[in-house]
Amino acid sequence: MALVAPPFSCRHRLPIHGTAHRSNGRCFLKSIFIPQASLSLTTQNHQGLSLTPTNTSNSELSLPQEINKLCESGNLAEALVLLQRDSDNVAFDLSQRAEAMSVLLQACGHRKDIEVGRKLHEVVATSTQFSNNPVLTTRIITMYSMCGSPWDSRTLFDQLQTKNLYQWNSLVSGYTRNELWYDAMSLFCELVTVTEHKPDNFTLPCVIKACGGLLDMGLGQAVHGIAVKMSLILDVFVGNALIAMYGKCGFVKEAVKVFEYMPERNLVSWNSMICGFSENGFSQECFDVFREMLVGEEGLIPDVATLVTILPVCAGEENVEMGKMVHGLVVKLGLDHELMVSNALMDMYAKCGFLSKAHALFEKNDNKNVVSWNSMIGGYSREGNVGGTFNLLQKMQMDNEKIKANEVTILNVLPVCLEKSELLNVKELHGYSLRHRFQYDELVANSFISAYAKCGSLSSAEHVFYGLEAKTVSSWNALIGGCAQNGDPLKALHLFLQMRYSGLNPDWFSISSLLLACAHLKSLQNGKEIQGFAYRNGLETDPFIDEALNLFRQMVSNGIQPYEIAIMSVFGACSQLSALQLGKEIHCFALKAHLTEDIFVGCSIIDMYAKCGSIEQSQRIFDRLKEKDEASWTVMIAGYGIHGRGKEAIELFEKMKRLRLKPDGFTFIGILMACCHGGLVEEGLNYFDQMQTLHGIEPQLAHYSCVVDMLGRAGRFNDALKLVDEMPEKPDAGIWSSLLSSCRIYGELDLGKKVAEKLLALEPDKAENYVLVSNLFAKLGNWDIVRRVRGRMKAIGLRKDVGCSWITVGGKIYHFVVSDMMLPEAEEIHKVWRRLEEKISGVGYIPDTGSVLHELKEEEKIEMLRGHSEKLAISFGLLKTPKGVTLRICKNLRICRDCHNAIKFVSKVVDREIIVRDNKRFHHFRDGFCSCGDYW
DNA sequence: ATAGGGTTAG
Numbered sequence: 046m047a048l049v050a051p052p053f054s055c056r057h058r059l060p061i062h063g064t065a066h067r068s069n070g071r072c073f074l075k076s077i078f079i080p081q082a083s084l085s086l087t088t089q090n091h092q093g094l095s096l097t098p099t100n101t102s103n104s105e106l107s108l109p110q111e112i113n114k115l116c117e118s119g120n121l122a123e124a125l126v127l128l129q130r131d132s133d134n135v136a137f138d139l140s141q142r143a144e145a146m147s148v149l150l151q152a153c154g155h156r157k158d159i160e161v162g163r164k165l166h167e168v169v170a171t172s173t174q175f176s177n178n179p180v181l182t183t184r185i186i187t188m189y190s191m192c193g194s195p196w197d198s199r200t201l202f203d204q205l206q207t208k209n210l211y212q213w214n215s216l217v218s219g220y221t222r223n224e225l226w227y228d229a230m231s232l233f234c235e236l237v238t239v240t241e242h243k244p245d246n247f248t249l250p251c252v253i254k255a256c257g258g259l260l261d262m263g264l265g266q267a268v269h270g271i272a273v274k275m276s277l278i279l280d281v282f283v284g285n286a287l288i289a290m291y292g293k294c295g296f297v298k299e300a301v302k303v304f305e306y307m308p309e310r311n312l313v314s315w316n317s318m319i320c321g322f323s324e325n326g327f328s329q330e331c332f333d334v335f336r337e338m339l340v341g342e343e344g345l346i347p348d349v350a351t352l353v354t355i356l357p358v359c360a361g362e363e364n365v366e367m368g369k370m371v372h373g374l375v376v377k378l379g380l381d382h383e384l385m386v387s388n389a390l391m392d393m394y395a396k397c398g399f400l401s402k403a404h405a406l407f408e409k410n411d412n413k414n415v416v417s418w419n420s421m422i423g424g425y426s427r428e429g430n431v432g433g434t435f436n437l438l439q440k441m442q443m444d445n446e447k448i449k450a451n452e453v454t455i456l457n458v459l460p461v462c463l464e465k466s467e468l469l470n471v472k473e474l475h476g477y478s479l480r481h482r483f484q485y486d487e488l489v490a491n492s493f494i495s496a497y498a499k500c501g502s503l504s505s506a507e508h509v510f511y512g513l514e515a516k517t518v519s520s521w522n523a524l525i526g527g528c529a530q531n532g533d534p535l536k537a538l539h540l541f542l543q544m545r546y547s548g549l550n551p552d553w554f555s556i557s558s559l560l561l562a563c564a565h566l567k568s569l570q571n572g573k574e575i576q577g578f579a580y581r582n583g584l585e586t587d588p589f590i591d592e593a594l595n596l597f598r599q600m601v602s603n604g605i606q607p608y609e610i611a612i613m614s615v616f617g618a619c620s621q622l623s624a625l626q627l628g629k630e631i632h633c634f635a636l637k638a639h640l641t642e643d644i645f646v647g648c649s650i651i652d653m654y655a656k657c658g659s660i661e662q663s664q665r666i667f668d669r670l671k672e673k674d675e676a677s678w679t680v681m682i683a684g685y686g687i688h689g690r691g692k693e694a695i696e697l698f699e700k701m702k703r704l705r706l707k708p709d710g711f712t713f714i715g716i717l718m719a720c721c722h723g724g725l726v727e728e729g730l731n732y733f734d735q736m737q738t739l740h741g742i743e744p745q746l747a748h749y750s751c752v753v754d755m756l757g758r759a760g761r762f763n764d765a766l767k768l769v770d771e772m773p774e775k776p777d778a779g780i781w782s783s784l785l786s787s788c789r790i791y792g793e794l795d796l797g798k799k800v801a802e803k804l805l806a807l808e809p810d811k812a813e814n815y816v817l818v819s820n821l822f823a824k825l826g827n828w829d830i831v832r833r834v835r836g837r838m839k840a841i842g843l844r845k846d847v848g849c850s851w852i853t854v855g856g857k858i859y860h861f862v863v864s865d866m867m868l869p870e871a872e873e874i875h876k877v878w879r880r881l882e883e884k885i886s887g888v889g890y891i892p893d894t895g896s897v898l899h900e901l902k903e904e905e906k907i908e909m910l911r912g913h914s915e916k917l918a919i920s921f922g923l924l925k926t927p928k929g930v931t932l933r934i935c936k937n938l939r940i941c942r943d944c945h946n947a948i949k950f951v952s953k954v955v956d957r958e959i960i961v962r963d964n965k966r967f968h969h970f971r972d973g974f975c976s977c978g979d980y981w
Numbered sequence: 982a983t984a985g986g987g988t989t990a991g
Contacts (some may be wrong), residue, residue, distance in 0.1 A: 147982080183982045214983040221984095250984045285985040316986040350987040357988070389988045419989040456990045488991060519991090 109144040116152035121161040124149050129168060139174055143181060150184040154191030162188045166201070183211045190219025195228075210242045218251045226258035246277050250286035257290035265290045269303075285313045292321025297330075310343065316350045323358050331358045332367060347374065349383050356389035365397035388416045395424030413444075415451050423457040434461045450477075452486040459496050468500040475509075484509070491523040498527020503536075518549050648676050655684025658933050658960045658967055675706055683715035688967045689977045691723020698732075710742050717751035722966050724978065726759045746772075750780050757787030762796055778808040782817055786939075789821040797821045812838065824895055850914035850936045854925045861917040870924070877920040878911060885950035893943040915944050915961060923955060931958040939963045949973050 720729030
């Protein structure tokens, strides 16, 4: 094939750029990789290219020539005056006048001068000779769309009595030019279905581009089909448009196919191909195609578009060697003064870490625009160079070329404000963007939301968020991510729900943030808050953690590799739900992804199995861990703690000390909890003492809480109160509430009253506390006080958290709310329980109506007990699982005395192990006994 | 008369 550059590219480019390539006749590209033969073209292309021939030898210019001269110097208004003045001049015939109008219309389009364009339109429309001139109307349609006002194009188009294909094409291209992809598509449909016109090689490229704009690959394929049927696929423009469209839609393979089968290719085809690879992250392919384009048999010379496509690839890959080579090519082609090229070069050097080289280019270049400044500012910003960034920003504003900052500037500067969490700078920048109306840009607004959140100013973040007119998934994500990362995980979850209610679908970012929130929430008591939250918000289906886990699965099955943090978060979420099956599944995934060796992930896995009730599995994982640190030992000890296996916890703790590992504050929380749940009071007190004397660890509130709880449960109220007095910190509500429940167990009415007062004074707006207080008095039959407490609760509008239990069957989590009559299989479930109740009554079960806090008749109380959610969950589990399978139930509140008693009997009569996790610990029921030894 | 590829951020 002859190495002839297609005339198209230059003809197309020249009117825009105005400069032609210079060639000194030498083979200037040889040193890179261009074959010599390609050379002759540059000069050849040069000829006959000027827009309109000007006849300078003749002092008498024709009207079109004169208009053209004025247009070239930018005097469009003058040209219009000239046209109008000579409207009666017979010296100019009609065709000359029409041509002159054409020239002016074109110039209006190029220079976006809609004022003059509109006046000229009026002139044409009101004249009898020209109003129906199809050439002129086409030009007016084009002019309006080039001025960014395709609506005016449409108005004129609709007024036309008859429309030819030129006019249709002009309007379609006007829509695509203004990125009104949908309008372009529907106009095309109209053209095909309503008119006799057949779309041609001018129509299709626009339509194909619109498909790309809509990112609608299906539509694009359909148009591709039309192109094939009409044999328009042979057209270079159509082929090029297809390459670009497939690239935009993410189907590079299709783009390559089109490229390979094209009967004729030009520079644009190559550029589009490189661009397609670039957009889809195939950097090596970009370089390969670029090289092939230069040295292959077609041997084309790159133009500005090629260079500004390939340079960002070098930048993205930080491949400065390639970048330098392209730079050499740029110089040899004489394109180093092209603004876009020099900008791309600067950006490339900056991104490759050669900031001073970039700066040198920047200084040398006196032709700068916003992009130039932004690229440099971005360079300093990425380096975290606060001074350099702000210095440039200031210089930019003082620059006498009056280049104004834009949205990208803001986006570049914002990250450096976060370097030192500079809230002040963020606020200042925000003020600036408000004044310049940049906050209407979605990206800018979202960046401010996350920036404020990162600086710890959630309220400002929310302020920006709620001020948004249209909230997209990204806006929600910015706020959700901010809350998740900045210590308000519950708010993150709340927002997640709100987003779903507003009809938006969460994406991967939302889910990651949610997972992060779940990880932070691990410290909350077994997800109790989350469950309560979900139910208070009327979430009837599975709670969102469940959904997050489902989405995590999708993420995995879509081949998206989660980071360690995501894995850990998911384990955290499993722990909260006690979703053993799911936890196992994710454990398998982590194994396959070789993430289990990670010391943190290993830790989460141990924690997950323990919190999902499978302490033996935790121990196995723990034993196999190659690398164990203090944290690994601590989660293992704490795991035994929540299972009430104090002895094992103590063994581990002693072993840990023998290995000379240093227990820290967290380890002591674990061991104290273990002693507390295992009823090992003396041991616990001993460790509490050791912790201070031997290890020099100052006990925190959490340690005191454990010990006070431990003493209270053992009925040693004097010791407990003594410790409360000795505490350096003020006791919190947790301490009072644990004491209060101990008072209930031991019937300590007087102390209970005092403790209740303290608790309600400290946390007057927490429903749980009122429930605790009323439980105490209800147990003693003091209904008067119960009624008063309940009344007070009602008066301040508090409602008790709904009791809720859940069980996993077949990988799905089923929830049961107390006295839930809306259950899908309510009939069967209740029947199962009735039968069980008969059976266990035969072996000694007597309903413990003391657990019912309402004033009801005895029979009604018994009916209430039957509705407790854990009983429903167990009945469901028995109904749905084969004989002998262990049932694992979770509950958001503490298990009641009657249920605890009943489940002991059930475990005996159905001969199954039943594991219940309440909001404090695990209960393993087997053969009529519970692992907690009725001490909880 | 009407057409395809292109720099900064995400």
